[in-house]
Amino acid sequence: MSLTNRSKVVSNKKFSFWETLYLPAIFHGMFITMSHLFKRKTTIRYPEVKRPFSGIYRGLHVLKRDDEGRERCTACGLCAVACPAEAITMIGDERKPGEEKLYREEKYARMYEINMLRCIFCGFCEEACPKEAIFLTDRLVPSLNEREGFIYGKDRLVEPVDARVDVSKRQTEKVLEFKKDKDERHNKNDLKK
Amino acid sequence: MVFIVYKLTLITVILLVSLGIAMYATLLERKFAGFLQDRYGPDRAGKWGLLQPLADGGKLFFKEEYMPNTADKFLYILGPCLTMLIALLTSAVIPWGPPVIIGGTEFSLQVADLNVGILYVFAIGSMGVYGIMIGGWASNNKYSLMGAIRASSQMISYELAMGLSIAAVIMMMGSVSLTDIVAQQQGWHWNVIFQPVGFLIFFICALAETNRHPFDLPECETELIGGYHTEYSSMKLGFYLFAEYINMFISSAIIATLYFGGYHFPFIGRLGLSPNLAAVVGMAIFFTKIIAFIMLFMWIRWTLPRFRYDQLMRLGWKILLPLALLNLAATGIFILLKG
Numbered sequence: 112m113s114l115t116n117r118s119k120v121v122s123n124k125k126f127s128f129w130e131t132l133y134l135p136a137i138f139h140g141m142f143i144t145m146s147h148l149f150k151r152k153t154t155i156r157y158p159e160v161k162r163p164f165s166g167i168y169r170g171l172h173v174l175k176r177d178d179e180g181r182e183r184c185t186a187c188g189l190c191a192v193a194c195p196a197e198a199i200t201m202i203g204d205e206r207k208p209g210e211e212k213l214y215r216e217e218k219y220a221r222m223y224e225i226n227m228l229r230c231i232f233c234g235f236c237e238e239a240c241p242k243e244a245i246f247l248t249d250r251l252v253p254s255l256n257e258r259e260g261f262i263y264g265k266d267r268l269v270e271p272v273d274a275r276v277d278v279s280k281r282q283t284e285k286v287l288e289f290k291k292d293k294d295e296r297h298n299k300n301d302l303k304k
Numbered sequence: 305m306v307f308i309v310y311k312l313t314l315i316t317v318i319l320l321v322s323l324g325i326a327m328y329a330t331l332l333e334r335k336f337a338g339f340l341q342d343r344y345g346p347d348r349a350g351k352w353g354l355l356q357p358l359a360d361g362g363k364l365f366f367k368e369e370y371m372p373n374t375a376d377k378f379l380y381i382l383g384p385c386l387t388m389l390i391a392l393l394t395s396a397v398i399p400w401g402p403p404v405i406i407g408g409t410e411f412s413l414q415v416a417d418l419n420v421g422i423l424y425v426f427a428i429g430s431m432g433v434y435g436i437m438i439g440g441w442a443s444n445n446k447y448s449l450m451g452a453i454r455a456s457s458q459m460i461s462y463e464l465a466m467g468l469s470i471a472a473v474i475m476m477m478g479s480v481s482l483t484d485i486v487a488q489q490q491g492w493h494w495n496v497i498f499q500p501v502g503f504l505i506f507f508i509c510a511l512a513e514t515n516r517h518p519f520d521l522p523e524c525e526t527e528l529i530g531g532y533h534t535e536y537s538s539m540k541l542g543f544y545l546f547a548e549y550i551n552m553f554i555s556s557a558i559i560a561t562l563y564f565g566g567y568h569f570p571f572i573g574r575l576g577l578s579p580n581l582a583a584v585v586g587m588a589i590f591f592t593k594i595i596a597f598i599m600l601f602m603w604i605r606w607t608l609p610r611f612r613y614d615q616l617m618r619l620g621w622k623i624l625l626p627l628a629l630l631n632l633a634a635t636g637i638f639i640l641l642k643g
Contacts, residue, residue, distance in 0.1 A: 137608065144340045144607045154344050 190236035383439025421482035451531025486566035556597035
Protein backbone atom coordinates (compact mmCIF):
# COMPACT_ATOMS: atom_id res chain seq x y z
CA MET A 112 0.00 0.00 0.00
CA SER A 113 1.35 3.41 -0.81
CA LEU A 114 0.52 6.70 0.80
CA THR A 115 1.08 8.75 -2.33
CA ASN A 116 0.90 7.89 -6.01
CA ARG A 117 4.41 9.21 -6.57
CA SER A 118 6.40 6.22 -5.34
CA LYS A 119 8.36 4.27 -7.92
CA VAL A 120 9.55 0.70 -7.67
CA VAL A 121 13.33 0.58 -7.90
CA SER A 122 14.67 -1.93 -10.39
CA ASN A 123 18.19 -2.94 -11.32
CA LYS A 124 17.39 -3.88 -14.89
CA LYS A 125 19.98 -3.27 -17.58
CA PHE A 126 19.65 -0.01 -19.48
CA SER A 127 18.19 -0.22 -22.93
CA PHE A 128 20.23 1.27 -25.77
CA TRP A 129 18.10 4.41 -25.70
CA GLU A 130 18.79 4.84 -22.00
CA THR A 131 22.55 4.26 -22.31
CA LEU A 132 22.71 7.26 -24.61
CA TYR A 133 21.88 9.42 -21.56
CA LEU A 134 21.17 12.37 -23.83
CA PRO A 135 17.36 12.02 -23.81
CA ALA A 136 17.43 11.90 -20.02
CA ILE A 137 19.74 14.91 -19.93
CA PHE A 138 17.44 16.89 -22.22
CA HIS A 139 14.48 15.89 -20.09
CA GLY A 140 16.31 17.10 -16.98
CA MET A 141 17.24 20.35 -18.64
CA PHE A 142 13.63 20.85 -19.66
CA ILE A 143 12.59 20.39 -16.02
CA THR A 144 15.10 22.95 -14.74
CA MET A 145 14.14 25.41 -17.46
CA SER A 146 10.47 25.08 -16.55
CA HIS A 147 11.39 26.24 -13.05
CA LEU A 148 12.71 29.49 -14.50
CA PHE A 149 9.14 30.59 -15.11
CA LYS A 150 7.61 29.30 -11.89
CA ARG A 151 6.52 31.48 -9.04
CA LYS A 152 9.41 32.21 -6.69
CA THR A 153 8.97 31.11 -3.11
CA THR A 154 11.30 33.75 -1.72
CA ILE A 155 9.83 36.36 0.63
CA ARG A 156 11.99 39.49 0.37
CA TYR A 157 12.10 39.88 4.13
CA PRO A 158 12.60 43.45 5.29
CA GLU A 159 10.26 44.80 2.60
CA VAL A 160 7.77 41.95 2.54
CA LYS A 161 6.78 40.12 5.68
CA ARG A 162 5.25 36.71 5.93
CA PRO A 163 1.74 37.00 7.34
CA PHE A 164 1.57 35.60 10.86
CA SER A 165 -1.24 33.61 12.32
CA GLY A 166 -3.33 35.73 14.67
CA ILE A 167 -2.55 33.43 17.57
CA TYR A 168 1.21 33.36 16.90
CA ARG A 169 3.20 33.07 20.12
CA GLY A 170 6.18 35.40 19.94
CA LEU A 171 7.87 38.02 22.12
CA HIS A 172 6.14 38.54 25.48
CA VAL A 173 4.61 41.73 26.76
CA LEU A 174 3.81 42.80 30.31
CA LYS A 175 0.51 44.62 30.06
CA ARG A 176 -0.59 47.74 31.86
CA ASP A 177 -4.21 48.33 32.83
CA ASP A 178 -6.42 51.09 31.42
CA GLU A 179 -4.95 53.67 33.78
CA GLY A 180 -1.40 52.77 32.84
CA ARG A 181 -0.57 50.80 35.97
CA GLU A 182 1.42 47.60 35.74
CA ARG A 183 -0.82 44.61 36.17
CA CYS A 184 1.86 42.18 37.33
CA THR A 185 1.80 41.43 41.02
CA ALA A 186 4.86 39.20 41.11
CA CYS A 187 2.93 36.16 42.31
CA GLY A 188 5.41 33.88 40.54
CA LEU A 189 2.81 31.61 38.91
CA CYS A 190 4.26 32.20 35.47
CA ALA A 191 7.73 31.23 36.69
CA VAL A 192 6.26 28.07 38.22
CA ALA A 193 4.33 27.25 35.08
CA CYS A 194 7.31 27.83 32.83
CA PRO A 195 8.61 24.43 31.66
CA ALA A 196 11.89 25.95 30.48
CA GLU A 197 12.50 27.93 33.66
CA ALA A 198 13.06 31.05 31.65
CA ILE A 199 11.31 33.48 33.98
CA THR A 200 12.88 35.10 37.05
CA MET A 201 11.38 37.81 39.21
CA ILE A 202 11.87 39.69 42.46
CA GLY A 203 8.76 41.03 44.13
CA ASP A 204 8.55 44.23 46.18
CA GLU A 205 5.97 46.08 48.26
CA ARG A 206 4.24 49.07 46.80
CA LYS A 207 5.14 52.23 48.70
CA PRO A 208 2.57 54.96 49.40
CA GLY A 209 2.47 57.30 46.45
CA GLU A 210 3.17 54.58 43.90
CA GLU A 211 -0.50 53.72 43.36
CA LYS A 212 -0.36 55.29 39.92
CA LEU A 213 2.45 52.90 38.90
CA TYR A 214 1.36 49.52 40.19
CA ARG A 215 -2.15 48.19 40.41
CA GLU A 216 -1.59 45.66 43.20
CA GLU A 217 0.04 46.13 46.58
CA LYS A 218 2.90 43.94 45.50
CA TYR A 219 4.76 44.38 42.25
CA ALA A 220 7.74 42.96 40.34
CA ARG A 221 10.85 45.01 41.07
CA MET A 222 12.77 42.82 38.64
CA TYR A 223 11.23 40.63 35.97
CA GLU A 224 13.39 38.82 33.45
CA ILE A 225 12.69 36.34 30.66
CA ASN A 226 15.59 34.55 29.05
CA MET A 227 14.54 34.34 25.42
CA LEU A 228 17.15 31.68 24.71
CA ARG A 229 15.50 29.38 27.22
CA CYS A 230 11.92 30.31 26.41
CA ILE A 231 10.10 27.80 24.22
CA PHE A 232 7.13 30.10 23.59
CA CYS A 233 4.62 27.58 24.86
CA GLY A 234 2.39 30.26 26.35
CA PHE A 235 1.94 28.57 29.73
CA CYS A 236 2.91 31.81 31.51
CA GLU A 237 0.01 33.51 29.79
CA GLU A 238 -2.36 30.75 30.88
CA ALA A 239 -1.03 30.76 34.42
CA CYS A 240 -1.25 34.51 34.97
CA PRO A 241 -4.19 35.37 37.26
CA LYS A 242 -3.86 39.11 36.59
CA GLU A 243 -3.81 38.98 32.78
CA ALA A 244 -0.46 40.71 32.91
CA ILE A 245 1.72 38.63 30.61
CA PHE A 246 0.84 37.84 27.01
CA LEU A 247 2.67 36.44 24.03
CA THR A 248 2.42 38.62 20.95
CA ASP A 249 2.96 38.22 17.22
CA ARG A 250 6.28 40.12 17.42
CA LEU A 251 9.59 38.35 16.88
CA VAL A 252 12.60 38.19 19.16
CA PRO A 253 15.31 39.80 17.05
CA SER A 254 18.54 37.89 16.58
CA LEU A 255 21.71 39.17 18.28
CA ASN A 256 25.36 38.29 18.53
CA GLU A 257 25.59 38.39 22.33
CA ARG A 258 23.81 36.09 24.78
CA GLU A 259 23.28 38.90 27.29
CA GLY A 260 20.96 40.68 24.90
CA PHE A 261 18.48 37.85 25.02
CA ILE A 262 17.69 38.33 28.70
CA TYR A 263 14.74 40.70 28.50
CA GLY A 264 14.16 42.84 31.57
CA LYS A 265 11.21 45.03 32.48
CA ASP A 266 12.58 47.81 30.28
CA ARG A 267 11.79 45.77 27.20
CA LEU A 268 8.89 43.65 28.41
CA VAL A 269 6.52 46.20 29.94
CA GLU A 270 4.49 47.95 27.29
CA PRO A 271 5.02 51.71 27.07
CA VAL A 272 2.00 53.78 28.13
CA ASP A 273 1.91 55.64 24.87
CA ALA A 274 2.51 52.59 22.65
CA ARG A 275 0.20 49.85 23.81
CA VAL A 276 0.72 46.38 22.36
CA ASP A 277 -2.33 44.76 20.83
CA VAL A 278 -2.88 41.29 22.27
CA SER A 279 -6.50 40.96 21.28
CA LYS A 280 -5.66 38.74 18.30
CA ARG A 281 -4.74 35.91 20.63
CA GLN A 282 -7.96 36.32 22.64
CA THR A 283 -10.16 34.02 20.60
CA GLU A 284 -13.55 33.03 21.92
CA LYS A 285 -12.21 29.76 23.25
CA VAL A 286 -9.45 31.53 25.14
CA LEU A 287 -11.86 34.03 26.64
CA GLU A 288 -14.16 31.21 27.66
CA PHE A 289 -11.25 29.46 29.29
CA LYS A 290 -10.15 32.55 31.14
CA LYS A 291 -13.59 33.34 32.41
CA ASP A 292 -13.56 30.60 35.03
CA LYS A 293 -9.88 30.06 35.28
CA ASP A 294 -9.72 29.44 38.98
CA GLU A 295 -12.92 27.43 39.18
CA ARG A 296 -13.87 24.68 36.76
CA HIS A 297 -10.61 23.83 35.06
CA ASN A 298 -8.57 23.63 38.16
CA LYS A 299 -11.19 21.62 39.96
CA ASN A 300 -11.41 19.18 37.07
CA ASP A 301 -7.70 18.75 37.26
CA LEU A 302 -7.88 17.99 40.95
CA LYS A 303 -10.58 15.37 40.43
CA LYS A 304 -8.38 13.44 38.04
CA MET B 305 52.57 54.06 -35.20
CA VAL B 306 48.89 53.84 -36.10
CA PHE B 307 49.27 50.08 -36.16
CA ILE B 308 50.65 49.95 -32.60
CA VAL B 309 48.00 52.29 -31.22
CA TYR B 310 45.24 50.32 -32.95
CA LYS B 311 46.53 46.98 -31.67
CA LEU B 312 47.02 48.32 -28.14
CA THR B 313 43.50 49.76 -28.09
CA LEU B 314 42.08 46.52 -29.38
CA ILE B 315 43.98 44.47 -26.78
CA THR B 316 42.86 46.78 -23.96
CA VAL B 317 39.25 46.72 -25.09
CA ILE B 318 39.20 42.94 -25.44
CA LEU B 319 40.87 42.53 -22.04
CA LEU B 320 38.37 44.83 -20.37
CA VAL B 321 35.43 43.23 -22.15
CA SER B 322 36.47 39.72 -21.18
CA LEU B 323 37.01 40.82 -17.57
CA GLY B 324 33.69 42.63 -17.54
CA ILE B 325 31.82 39.69 -19.03
CA ALA B 326 33.49 37.28 -16.61
CA MET B 327 32.51 39.61 -13.74
CA TYR B 328 28.90 39.76 -14.75
CA ALA B 329 28.87 36.05 -15.62
CA THR B 330 29.27 35.43 -11.88
CA LEU B 331 26.16 37.48 -11.23
CA LEU B 332 24.33 35.88 -14.15
CA GLU B 333 25.24 32.46 -12.82
CA ARG B 334 23.90 33.23 -9.36
CA LYS B 335 20.76 34.81 -10.74
CA PHE B 336 20.21 31.94 -13.14
CA ALA B 337 20.81 29.38 -10.39
CA GLY B 338 18.37 31.24 -8.21
CA PHE B 339 15.66 31.31 -10.82
CA LEU B 340 16.10 27.64 -11.64
CA GLN B 341 15.67 26.87 -7.95
CA ASP B 342 12.59 29.05 -7.47
CA ARG B 343 14.57 31.82 -5.74
CA TYR B 344 15.55 35.32 -6.87
CA GLY B 345 19.32 35.19 -6.45
CA PRO B 346 21.27 38.20 -5.18
CA ASP B 347 19.18 41.37 -5.39
CA ARG B 348 20.45 43.50 -2.50
CA ALA B 349 23.52 45.24 -3.96
CA GLY B 350 22.17 47.81 -6.35
CA LYS B 351 19.19 47.42 -8.65
CA TRP B 352 18.64 43.66 -9.34
CA GLY B 353 21.95 43.03 -7.57
CA LEU B 354 23.92 44.69 -10.37
CA LEU B 355 26.65 45.79 -7.98
CA GLN B 356 27.04 42.30 -6.53
CA PRO B 357 30.17 41.43 -8.59
CA LEU B 358 31.86 44.60 -7.28
CA ALA B 359 30.87 43.72 -3.73
CA ASP B 360 32.23 40.19 -4.18
CA GLY B 361 35.48 41.53 -5.62
CA GLY B 362 35.82 44.04 -2.79
CA LYS B 363 35.22 41.31 -0.25
CA LEU B 364 37.91 39.11 -1.80
CA PHE B 365 40.41 41.99 -1.74
CA PHE B 366 39.91 42.55 1.98
CA LYS B 367 40.05 38.88 2.97
CA GLU B 368 43.04 37.66 4.93
CA GLU B 369 45.97 36.79 2.71
CA TYR B 370 46.86 33.34 4.00
CA MET B 371 49.72 31.15 2.92
CA PRO B 372 50.44 27.72 4.46
CA ASN B 373 53.99 27.68 5.87
CA THR B 374 54.78 24.37 4.18
CA ALA B 375 53.86 25.74 0.76
CA ASP B 376 56.37 26.41 -1.98
CA LYS B 377 56.18 30.20 -1.91
CA PHE B 378 57.15 30.89 -5.51
CA LEU B 379 54.94 28.24 -7.10
CA TYR B 380 52.10 29.05 -4.72
CA ILE B 381 51.94 32.58 -6.08
CA LEU B 382 52.72 31.52 -9.64
CA GLY B 383 49.70 29.17 -9.82
CA PRO B 384 46.83 31.68 -9.84
CA CYS B 385 48.82 34.18 -11.93
CA LEU B 386 49.44 31.54 -14.59
CA THR B 387 45.80 30.46 -14.59
CA MET B 388 44.66 34.02 -15.11
CA LEU B 389 47.29 34.76 -17.76
CA ILE B 390 46.49 31.68 -19.81
CA ALA B 391 42.77 32.27 -19.54
CA LEU B 392 43.23 35.75 -21.02
CA LEU B 393 45.74 34.78 -23.72
CA THR B 394 43.35 32.83 -25.93
CA SER B 395 41.25 35.87 -26.76
CA ALA B 396 44.06 37.14 -29.02
CA VAL B 397 43.17 35.03 -32.05
CA ILE B 398 39.39 35.16 -31.93
CA PRO B 399 37.86 37.27 -34.73
CA TRP B 400 35.38 39.43 -32.80
CA GLY B 401 33.67 40.96 -35.81
CA PRO B 402 33.96 41.92 -39.48
CA PRO B 403 36.66 44.50 -40.26
CA VAL B 404 35.94 48.16 -39.45
CA ILE B 405 36.87 50.90 -41.95
CA ILE B 406 38.07 54.17 -40.41
CA GLY B 407 39.44 56.89 -42.72
CA GLY B 408 39.83 54.52 -45.66
CA THR B 409 41.97 52.02 -43.70
CA GLU B 410 40.66 48.59 -42.87
CA PHE B 411 41.08 47.46 -39.27
CA SER B 412 40.30 43.82 -38.52
CA LEU B 413 38.75 43.16 -35.11
CA GLN B 414 41.24 40.46 -34.29
CA VAL B 415 44.42 41.03 -32.33
CA ALA B 416 46.52 38.49 -34.21
CA ASP B 417 45.36 36.85 -37.43
CA LEU B 418 47.51 33.74 -37.03
CA ASN B 419 47.36 31.31 -39.93
CA VAL B 420 47.43 28.53 -37.32
CA GLY B 421 44.76 30.04 -35.06
CA ILE B 422 43.28 26.74 -33.94
CA LEU B 423 46.68 25.36 -33.01
CA TYR B 424 47.31 28.46 -30.92
CA VAL B 425 44.00 28.00 -29.13
CA PHE B 426 44.91 24.39 -28.43
CA ALA B 427 48.42 25.17 -27.29
CA ILE B 428 47.22 27.78 -24.83
CA GLY B 429 44.25 25.67 -23.79
CA SER B 430 46.42 22.72 -22.83
CA MET B 431 48.68 25.03 -20.85
CA GLY B 432 45.65 25.91 -18.74
CA VAL B 433 46.20 22.81 -16.66
CA TYR B 434 49.56 24.12 -15.46
CA GLY B 435 48.04 26.85 -13.35
CA ILE B 436 45.84 24.33 -11.56
CA MET B 437 48.60 21.73 -11.25
CA ILE B 438 51.17 24.16 -9.92
CA GLY B 439 48.69 25.64 -7.47
CA GLY B 440 47.59 22.25 -6.22
CA TRP B 441 51.13 20.95 -5.90
CA ALA B 442 52.54 24.06 -4.23
CA SER B 443 49.79 24.12 -1.58
CA ASN B 444 51.29 20.99 0.03
CA ASN B 445 47.85 19.69 0.93
CA LYS B 446 46.49 16.25 0.07
CA TYR B 447 43.16 17.57 -1.15
CA SER B 448 44.83 20.18 -3.34
CA LEU B 449 47.11 17.53 -4.78
CA MET B 450 44.18 15.21 -5.46
CA GLY B 451 42.36 18.04 -7.21
CA ALA B 452 45.43 18.89 -9.26
CA ILE B 453 45.96 15.28 -10.30
CA ARG B 454 42.33 14.95 -11.26
CA ALA B 455 42.46 18.18 -13.23
CA SER B 456 45.53 17.18 -15.19
CA SER B 457 44.34 13.67 -16.08
CA GLN B 458 40.88 14.97 -16.93
CA MET B 459 42.20 17.68 -19.21
CA ILE B 460 44.61 15.35 -20.98
CA SER B 461 41.85 12.78 -21.54
CA TYR B 462 39.36 15.22 -22.94
CA GLU B 463 41.83 17.14 -25.06
CA LEU B 464 42.21 14.10 -27.31
CA ALA B 465 38.55 13.87 -28.20
CA MET B 466 38.39 17.64 -28.50
CA GLY B 467 41.31 17.72 -30.93
CA LEU B 468 39.82 14.94 -33.03
CA SER B 469 36.43 16.64 -33.22
CA ILE B 470 38.12 19.82 -34.40
CA ALA B 471 40.24 17.91 -36.90
CA ALA B 472 37.00 17.04 -38.70
CA VAL B 473 36.15 20.74 -38.92
CA ILE B 474 39.63 21.55 -40.22
CA MET B 475 39.28 18.85 -42.87
CA MET B 476 36.02 20.36 -44.05
CA MET B 477 37.28 23.92 -44.01
CA GLY B 478 40.73 23.20 -45.38
CA SER B 479 42.25 25.82 -43.12
CA VAL B 480 43.42 26.23 -39.54
CA SER B 481 43.03 29.99 -39.49
CA LEU B 482 40.04 31.13 -37.44
CA THR B 483 39.39 34.01 -39.87
CA ASP B 484 39.04 31.56 -42.77
CA ILE B 485 36.84 29.25 -40.77
CA VAL B 486 34.47 32.08 -39.89
CA ALA B 487 34.52 33.44 -43.45
CA GLN B 488 33.51 30.04 -44.85
CA GLN B 489 30.50 29.84 -42.54
CA GLN B 490 28.81 32.82 -44.13
CA GLY B 491 25.01 32.77 -44.18
CA TRP B 492 23.62 29.51 -42.91
CA HIS B 493 26.67 27.35 -43.70
CA TRP B 494 27.31 26.83 -40.03
CA ASN B 495 29.56 23.93 -39.17
CA VAL B 496 27.13 22.62 -36.58
CA ILE B 497 24.78 21.59 -39.41
CA PHE B 498 27.46 19.46 -41.07
CA GLN B 499 29.17 18.34 -37.87
CA PRO B 500 26.46 17.77 -35.23
CA VAL B 501 28.29 14.87 -33.60
CA GLY B 502 31.57 16.76 -33.73
CA PHE B 503 29.88 19.73 -32.07
CA LEU B 504 28.44 17.55 -29.31
CA ILE B 505 31.84 16.02 -28.59
CA PHE B 506 33.52 19.41 -28.68
CA PHE B 507 30.93 20.90 -26.36
CA ILE B 508 31.22 18.09 -23.80
CA CYS B 509 35.00 18.40 -23.93
CA ALA B 510 34.76 22.17 -23.53
CA LEU B 511 32.76 21.58 -20.34
CA ALA B 512 35.48 19.25 -19.11
CA GLU B 513 38.30 21.61 -20.12
CA THR B 514 36.82 24.54 -18.25
CA ASN B 515 36.20 22.33 -15.19
CA ARG B 516 32.53 23.15 -15.26
CA HIS B 517 29.77 20.92 -13.99
CA PRO B 518 29.26 18.01 -14.48
CA PHE B 519 33.03 17.73 -14.86
CA ASP B 520 34.12 19.85 -11.90
CA LEU B 521 35.98 17.01 -10.22
CA PRO B 522 39.14 19.09 -9.62
CA GLU B 523 37.10 21.24 -7.22
CA CYS B 524 34.55 18.71 -6.08
CA GLU B 525 33.47 20.28 -2.79
CA THR B 526 31.88 17.12 -1.44
CA GLU B 527 35.05 15.05 -1.69
CA LEU B 528 38.00 17.43 -1.84
CA ILE B 529 36.84 20.48 0.17
CA GLY B 530 37.85 22.95 -2.55
CA GLY B 531 40.15 20.78 -4.64
CA TYR B 532 43.20 22.57 -6.03
CA HIS B 533 42.28 25.90 -4.40
CA THR B 534 41.66 24.53 -0.90
CA GLU B 535 44.62 26.45 0.54
CA TYR B 536 44.01 29.67 -1.34
CA SER B 537 42.37 32.76 0.06
CA SER B 538 41.81 36.39 -0.77
CA MET B 539 42.49 37.55 -4.31
CA LYS B 540 44.54 34.46 -5.19
CA LEU B 541 41.39 32.43 -4.76
CA GLY B 542 39.59 35.20 -6.62
CA PHE B 543 41.93 34.72 -9.56
CA TYR B 544 41.17 31.00 -9.72
CA LEU B 545 37.43 31.52 -9.53
CA PHE B 546 37.56 34.40 -11.97
CA ALA B 547 39.72 32.48 -14.45
CA GLU B 548 37.01 29.82 -14.60
CA TYR B 549 34.52 32.41 -15.81
CA ILE B 550 36.97 33.85 -18.32
CA ASN B 551 37.62 30.33 -19.57
CA MET B 552 33.92 29.85 -19.94
CA PHE B 553 33.64 33.08 -21.93
CA ILE B 554 36.55 32.13 -24.20
CA SER B 555 35.25 28.57 -24.70
CA SER B 556 31.86 29.96 -25.66
CA ALA B 557 33.57 32.30 -28.12
CA ILE B 558 35.51 29.41 -29.65
CA ILE B 559 32.40 27.23 -29.91
CA ALA B 560 30.56 30.10 -31.59
CA THR B 561 33.51 30.67 -33.94
CA LEU B 562 34.06 27.06 -34.92
CA TYR B 563 30.52 25.73 -35.09
CA PHE B 564 28.06 28.59 -35.11
CA GLY B 565 29.41 30.89 -37.78
CA GLY B 566 31.19 33.42 -35.56
CA TYR B 567 29.76 36.85 -36.37
CA HIS B 568 27.67 35.58 -39.28
CA PHE B 569 23.93 35.21 -39.23
CA PRO B 570 21.64 34.06 -42.06
CA PHE B 571 20.28 36.84 -44.30
CA ILE B 572 22.21 39.61 -42.54
CA GLY B 573 24.33 40.11 -45.70
CA ARG B 574 21.20 40.85 -47.73
CA LEU B 575 20.31 43.94 -45.70
CA GLY B 576 22.98 45.92 -47.55
CA LEU B 577 24.46 47.49 -44.41
CA SER B 578 27.48 49.79 -44.65
CA PRO B 579 30.73 48.01 -43.62
CA ASN B 580 30.98 49.74 -40.24
CA LEU B 581 27.35 49.12 -39.36
CA ALA B 582 27.77 45.53 -40.50
CA ALA B 583 30.76 45.24 -38.14
CA VAL B 584 28.70 46.48 -35.20
CA VAL B 585 25.81 44.15 -36.04
CA GLY B 586 28.24 41.26 -36.52
CA MET B 587 29.82 41.91 -33.15
CA ALA B 588 26.41 42.09 -31.49
CA ILE B 589 25.50 38.77 -33.09
CA PHE B 590 28.76 37.21 -31.98
CA PHE B 591 28.33 38.36 -28.39
CA THR B 592 24.71 37.18 -28.36
CA LYS B 593 25.93 33.74 -29.40
CA ILE B 594 28.65 33.81 -26.73
CA ILE B 595 26.21 34.77 -24.00
CA ALA B 596 23.79 32.09 -25.17
CA PHE B 597 26.56 29.53 -24.76
CA ILE B 598 27.51 30.87 -21.34
CA MET B 599 23.87 30.45 -20.36
CA LEU B 600 23.95 26.90 -21.72
CA PHE B 601 27.02 26.16 -19.59
CA MET B 602 25.15 27.44 -16.55
CA TRP B 603 21.96 25.66 -17.45
CA ILE B 604 23.86 22.38 -17.58
CA ARG B 605 25.61 23.14 -14.32
CA TRP B 606 22.34 23.56 -12.46
CA THR B 607 20.77 20.49 -14.03
CA LEU B 608 23.30 17.67 -13.94
CA PRO B 609 24.99 16.10 -10.93
CA ARG B 610 28.75 15.59 -10.90
CA PHE B 611 30.26 12.49 -12.51
CA ARG B 612 32.02 9.87 -10.48
CA TYR B 613 35.69 9.80 -11.41
CA ASP B 614 35.65 6.39 -13.14
CA GLN B 615 32.55 7.44 -15.08
CA LEU B 616 34.39 10.54 -16.21
CA MET B 617 37.35 8.52 -17.47
CA ARG B 618 35.09 5.96 -19.14
CA LEU B 619 33.17 8.69 -20.92
CA GLY B 620 36.37 10.33 -22.11
CA TRP B 621 38.30 7.29 -23.29
CA LYS B 622 35.68 4.70 -24.16
CA ILE B 623 32.90 6.83 -25.60
CA LEU B 624 34.03 10.26 -26.73
CA LEU B 625 37.38 9.20 -28.19
CA PRO B 626 35.99 6.36 -30.42
CA LEU B 627 33.07 8.56 -31.35
CA ALA B 628 35.42 11.37 -32.37
CA LEU B 629 37.51 8.93 -34.40
CA LEU B 630 34.40 7.62 -36.14
CA ASN B 631 33.28 11.15 -36.84
CA LEU B 632 36.69 11.95 -38.28
CA ALA B 633 36.61 8.85 -40.50
CA ALA B 634 33.07 9.56 -41.67
CA THR B 635 34.02 13.14 -42.54
CA GLY B 636 37.07 11.90 -44.43
CA ILE B 637 35.02 9.40 -46.44
CA PHE B 638 32.42 12.05 -47.20
CA ILE B 639 35.02 14.52 -48.44
CA LEU B 640 36.70 11.79 -50.53
CA LEU B 641 33.43 10.74 -52.18
CA LYS B 642 32.44 14.33 -52.84
CA GLY B 643 35.70 14.73 -54.72
